[in-house]
Amino acid sequence: MIDKPRDYCGIFGIQNHPDAALLTYYGLHALQHRGQESAGIVTSYFDEDKERWIMPAHRDFGLVLNVFDDQNIFKRELQGRAAIGHNRYSTTGAAKNPANIQPFRVHYHEGNIAIGHNGNLANAKQLRDRFRQEGVLFQSTSDTELILHLISHSPKKTQIEQVLDALDQIEGAYSLMMLTDDKLIAVRDPNGFRPLALGKVDGSYCVSSETCAFDIIDAEYIRDIEPGEVLVIDQNGGSDSEPESYHLDPEYGTDTSQCIFEFVYFSRPDSKIFGENVDKVRRNLGKYLAKEHPINEVIRNAPDDKKPIVISVPDSSNTAALGYVHENQKFGHECKFEIGLIRNHYVGRTFISPGQKSREQKVRTKFNTVKGVIEGRSVIIVDDSIVRGTTSRYLVNMIRQADPAEIHFLVSSPPIISPCYYGMDFPSPEELMANRFDRDIEEMAKEIGVDSLRYLSPDGLVNAVKEANISDHGYCTACFTENYPVPVNFGVEKEENEIV
Known part of the structure; x- marks a missing residue:
């Protein structure tokens, strides 16, 4: 039993770079302190022969160095100019389930989509109960999967509209990295609980939980993703186009509530978080x-x-x-x-x-x-x-x-x-x-x-x-004061609302 709060997760993503998977590997290595139980990377590329988008993944239990100990993984499996990665820490009941290793990836009617999540959804139990009543089957015990179901069930027409529709239905703390066939999407919840930063390397945009991941790949820190911001970087990101920015409406007032414990303990001292x-x-x-x-x-x-x-x-x-x-x-x-x-x-x-x-x-x-x-x-x-x-x-x-x-x-x-x-x-x-x-x-x-x-x-x-x-x-400051800025369903079971 460790006498410290447990780290949650770290996320990293990069768009339009020839070494996307390799740079993501280095980024995850720098973020290893945020999760040590498993690691994964998902990439995206268009297969000219098959005339369709491919989204390969490599995920496993262990530290980043162990999961990606074969260098051929980056040449043989993880092709493409876009990638997202995830280091995971989970609650006890869900730790041994390989289905919980992120990033998750699915194929639905609008194409491929993968997601990595740092945070915890406060309304996960309500969402899970709703989907169960609709007959939805779950592959994991992670609340991250709920976001994918919300996207795939959205009645909106475009994929970005579906993502925004899904985000409007979730509550709590979340920094998200999503990868579609041709877009990288970075999201920070309206309260801004978890850190998320935007950088640039070799003219390509990258996003990370902490800026120490930028340092290891010699990327420039641009700015923080703002609380409630949804940043969309297309496949030309960094070269011919600027990211599109959307903003979520705050559910509980307009005050942000960045996690003060990030400064106290979690983040690396060489990182810049919350500015x-x-x-x-x-x-x-x-x-x-x-x-x-x-x-x-x-x-x-x-x-x-x-x-x-x-x-x-x-x-x-x-x-x-x-x-x-x-x-x-x-x-x-x-x-x-x-x-x-x-x-x-x-x-x-x-x-x-x-x-x-x-x-x-x-x-x-x-x-x-x-x-x-x-x-x-x-x-x-x-x-x-x-x-x-x-x-x-x-x-x-x-x-x-x-x-x-x-x-x-x-x-x-x-x-x-x-x-x-x-x-x-x-x-x-x-x-x-x-x-x-x-x-x-x-x-x-x-x-x-x-x-x-x-x-x-x-x-x-x-x-x-x-x-x-x-x-x-x-x-x-809820852990010190009991002042919770976002209402929480306190009856939720950890195994059904996994902390990531």
């Missing part, structure tokens, strides 16, 4: 953490001859820890950043230590302490979030064994008190540490074994992000 660099925002989270909890108010028993040290839980909290140290030093509070925890990057998701069954052993395979740095020091641990508290407890126990003078734990986000229904997989409310201890900070500190525990406040989180971010859009 701003993730690294910059995370440093600002550390800055606000220092404003609310300056180190001189945290430390209790610092040795006279040794400065307090700040260590991060690598890798996602590194920049927040740097921001915390810099802000304290700016105001004359003595402390320094140290590498106190080393992360083993070669531990696979299915790593099993022979003869060991404990979760603590799994933590020890992933992290190790630098004892010479920690011994005799007042130690401030900075982490981005705490979910169940299990990993935090084991990490603190490891650090205790290095004989520090004291240990304090600072979190660059508020306590997580409620699940996410917009594309992140959190435990049930009862499993969240903040709920188990009724948000009693002192009891939570005892649970993980530290001398004190401090969180960034909800207001501090929002203010830190808004100060650092040039975007004027709003943010979703």
Whole structure:
């Protein structure tokens, strides 16, 4: 049981490029952190001999490097100048079903269409029930399939009109990549929950969940896909024509609600999302953490001859820890950043230590302490979030064994008190540490074994992000505040409403 929210999915697409499938492969590799259970690529091309459009696909369980380990796949199977790709993380019940591996592709009366989805549909249960009553058969347990059924059942005349009709009937969080015979379609929901960016490489348009995928293929970042925007790039995209842009009407007011947890944890620090660099925002989270909890108010028993040290839980909290140290030093509070925890990057998701069954052993395979740095020091641990508290407890126990003078734990986000229904997989409310201890900070500190525990406040989180971010859009903070911007059918079963 991982003591972090689980990544959802990453999507990438490119139109009118001779190496479309290969560039999509590189893009998915850069987005591997967003989903590690399966990967897939679909391409499109016109077969002159058969006089029809062909849409080949290659999908399988595993990491991108494993799924596409045969280079001949790109020459033999994935032909064409347009491609979309998908990295997948799913909920537990649906993970082992190969029918759920995306991108999905179907052939219907208007031609071929493939889709990759990052998000979660809030009205999936209602849509699924409706289709079942109409006798529709399902091939997967993913809510993504519902979008394809809505398109194929649409009474509209053109394919673009059918797509827009389908999008008008779905609710929740979604960034979509669709590939038709001759078009690449990128979609972001009206609330803008999930990031999606437009780029250009060798004169061809590409779209990605994060801009780190542009960097690996030397593409230029153009702009974000706007909340509610449907961007249509035809087969000449980038050379002879500009993309067509449509906009969806917001279902619940006009306020956007970008996922604030993207900045806290999910996105890579070298990415730009929601118009701003993730690294910059995370440093600002550390800055606000220092404003609310300056180190001189945290430390209790610092040795006279040794400065307090700040260590991060690598890798996602590194920049927040740097921001915390810099802000304290700016105001004359003595402390320094140290590498106190080393992360083993070669531990696979299915790593099993022979003869060991404990979760603590799994933590020890992933992290190790630098004892010479920690011994005799007042130690401030900075982490981005705490979910169940299990990993935090084991990490603190490891650090205790290095004989520090004291240990304090600072979190660059508020306590997580409620699940996410917009594309992140959190435990049930009862499993969240903040709920188990009724948000009693002192009891939570005892649970993980530290001398004190401090969180960034909800207001501090929002203010830190808004100060650092040039975007004027709003943010979703439901996992910290229980303020859900889009109504959700809370009775939905995970296996029938798969998070992707």
